[in-house]
Amino acid sequence: MxxxxxxxxxxxxxxxxxxxxxxxxxxxxxxxxxxxxLSEDEYGNLQELANRADKMADRIHTLESILDAEAPQWRNKV
CATH class of the missing domain: 1.20.5 (Single alpha-helices involved in coiled-coils or other helix-helix interfaces)
Known part of the structure; x- marks a missing residue:
């Protein structure tokens, strides 16, 4: 035991x-x-990603504007 x-x-x-x-x-x-x-490095990375997302949103908006002008029915094809 x-x-x-x-x-x-x-x-x-x-x-x-x-x-x-x-x-x-x-x-x-x-x-x-x-x-x-967040650390300073992580905060910097987050800011960079947010900036890239904003730029990408602007590009998408521009591309949609171009497609709306040149091919108005493009949204219906999807």
Whole structure:
């Protein structure tokens, strides 16, 4: 009976000494990073993507205007 308890207690003690502290540190570090929001690099990338999306929307609008002028029925073909 004492051998079984020793077999169960030893991994629990090792887990509490080595794994649990590292796990807690990494967990709360990731929570802190999430709560801080975007980094400057991520914010810059987001701004660049937003600018590209705006340019693409302008191009699409221009292309639709050209198609409306040259082929008014193009929307009905799709």
């Amino acid at each position: 004492e051998d079984i308890i020793g077999i169960i207690i030893a991994p629990i003690i090792l887990f509490m000494i080595f794994v649990a502290p590292i796990w807690l540190i990494l967990h709360y570090r990731s929570k802190k990073q999430i709560s801080q929001g």
